[in-house]
Amino acid sequence: MSSNHCQEMRLLVQADVDGELQAAEAARVADHLESCVECARLQQRLLALSDTLRRKLPKHRAPDHLRQAVRAQLPGARAGRQAARRWPAGLAAAMVGMAASLALFAVLPMRGVDGMQDWVVAAHVRALQPQHLLDVASTDRHTVKPWFAGRLSFSPPVRDLATDGFPLIGARLDSLPGSEAAVLVYRRREHVINLFVWPASAEEATTEGSRDGYNFVHWAADGMTFWAVSDLNARELLEFAGRVR
Amino acid sequence: MRPEFEEVVLAHLDAAYGLACWLVRDPNLAEDVVQEAVLRGINYFASFRGEDGRAWLMRIVRNTAYTMLAARQQAGRIEAGDAGAVLEVPDPDDGPELALSRQDDAARIERALAALPIELRECLVLKEIEELSYKEIAHITGVPIGTVMSRLWRARRALMTAEGAADDEQ
Numbered sequence: 001m002s003s004n005h006c007q008e009m010r011l012l013v014q015a016d017v018d019g020e021l022q023a024a025e026a027a028r029v030a031d032h033l034e035s036c037v038e039c040a041r042l043q044q045r046l047l048a049l050s051d052t053l054r055r056k057l058p059k060h061r062a063p064d065h066l067r068q069a070v071r072a073q074l075p076g077a078r079a080g081r082q083a084a085r086r087w088p089a090g091l092a093a094a095m096v097g098m099a100a101s102l103a104l105f106a107v108l109p110m111r112g113v114d115g116m117q118d119w120v121v122a123a124h125v126r127a128l129q130p131q132h133l134l135d136v137a138s139t140d141r142h143t144v145k146p147w148f149a150g151r152l153s154f155s156p157p158v159r160d161l162a163t164d165g166f167p168l169i170g171a172r173l174d175s176l177p178g179s180e181a182a183v184l185v186y187r188r189r190e191h192v193i194n195l196f197v198w199p200a201s202a203e204e205a206t207t208e209g210s211r212d213g214y215n216f217v218h219w220a221a222d223g224m225t226f227w228a229v230s231d232l233n234a235r236e237l238l239e240f241a242g243r244v245r
Numbered sequence: 246m247r248p249e250f251e252e253v254v255l256a257h258l259d260a261a262y263g264l265a266c267w268l269v270r271d272p273n274l275a276e277d278v279v280q281e282a283v284l285r286g287i288n289y290f291a292s293f294r295g296e297d298g299r300a301w302l303m304r305i306v307r308n309t310a311y312t313m314l315a316a317r318q319q320a321g322r323i324e325a326g327d328a329g330a331v332l333e334v335p336d337p338d339d340g341p342e343l344a345l346s347r348q349d350d351a352a353r354i355e356r357a358l359a360a361l362p363i364e365l366r367e368c369l370v371l372k373e374i375e376e377l378s379y380k381e382i383a384h385i386t387g388v389p390i391g392t393v394m395s396r397l398w399r400a401r402r403a404l405m406t407a408e409g410a411a412d413d414e415q
Contacts (some may be wrong), residue, residue, distance in 0.1 A: 011394050011395070011398060012397055014394065014397060014401070015379075015394065016380070018372060018397075020378065020379050045254055046401060046405075049401055049404055049408070050373055052354055052373070052408075053358070053369075053373040053404075054373060054374070056320065056350060056351040056354050056355070057351070057354065057355055057358070057373075057374060058351075058355065059259075059263070059374075060259065060262055060263035060266045060267075061259050061262070061263075062258040062259050062261070062262035062279070063262075063276070063373070066258075066276050066279060066280070067255075067258060068264065069276075069280060070254060070255070070258060070279065070280060070283050071255070073283050073284060073287075074250065074251045074252075074254065074283070074287075075250060075279060075287055135288070149285060172286070172288075173288050175284060175285050175288075175309075175312075177280060177312060177313060177315075177316035178277075178279070178313075178316065180284045219305060233279055
């Protein structure tokens with residue numbers, strides 16, 4: 001057999017070992033293996049490797065504390081129970097050992113201002129795609145606030161700022177690195193304002209700035225971190241931030 | 246019938262955690278990945294149509310793992326500067342050959358797998374450990390089936406070479 005032909009056959013031999021071939025193709029491979037020592041050996045080695053991997057590799061089982069933490073996260077679970085579970089499990093374990101300290105490294109700095117700017121602006125832009133802005137559409141904070149209960153391990157403050165010219169239009173959940181954020185969505189004329197909220201991990205100075213044409217204001221208050229992002233002009237966004245606080 | 250979110254998650258939690266472990270190679274971070282993925286899953290569940298729940302969850306776990314690895318890499322750079330090289334993801338180890346020559350049996354094959362580039366490793370793990378089909382793997386990893394096949398081939402060739410059994414390659 002020509003080696004070119006065998007090169008083509010490799011993926012078929014592999015697919016045969018993986019049980020991916022229809023009968024006709026499998027028969028073709030079997031025919032080839034009859035006459036080609038190289039490919040027959042390849043098949044043996046693929047089978048042996050597969051056997052080794054399946055027997056020797058550790059079977060990961062989700063630890064009990066993870067299973068419990070996940071149960072507590074599920075929509076039916078009470079928000080209060082989640083609060084005790086979510087981060088402490090990961091962080092307490094992370095205190096032990098050097099490898100574990102890397103996980104801390106990974107999570108905490110992302111809550112810092114520098115890394116987060118990009119993420120919240122990206123999340124804002126993503127949210128502007130059709131169908132992405134709102135999980136719950138309501139101008140009533142008495143609808144929005146309870147909506148978060150059971151979906152988050154914390155309860156974000158929800159203010160109706162309609163009288164200030166920033167009507168609430170709804171809310172959604174968003175994932176940012178290292179944290180789950182409540183997002184309150186407000187409107188100023190035709191501009192959408194995303195207000196990201198999650199528990200603060202430390203005191204953070206107020207910052208404002210712009211990125212990719214979007215303005216943002218960031219502050220911490222009452223144990224929560226806030227990021228307001230919008231294409232609204234900086235002055236009115238600051239005004240918005242002032243109203244929220 | 247479309248199953249409940251809870252059923253899907255709890256039924257496939259071991260698989261989700263296993264994939265997270267293989268991708269991020271740090272048990273603590275893997276736990277965070279799973280928890281994060283579950284939260285994301287709550288958001289996305291509305292779009293779940295009752296297809297294979299395991300593949301659906303694995304896809305979210307996989308994407309979450311990539312996000313968190315990227316965050317960790319970025320965090321490592323910000324915090325550690327040059328020293329951040331030790332945090333380098335997907336993996337700071339030697340190539341599969343060197344990794345294999347050091348240890349025996351199970352530890353050896355595990356290290357060789359861990360030393361593969363992440364996009365090859367995930368294909369092999371999904372195939373050999375989770376026993377998913379090419380089609381499911383393509384869906385989870387977001388690449389065409391042909392790419393899955395060639396990644397699997399490259400992953401296996403690297404491990405076979407590492408095992409010292411290959412002699413007709415290159």
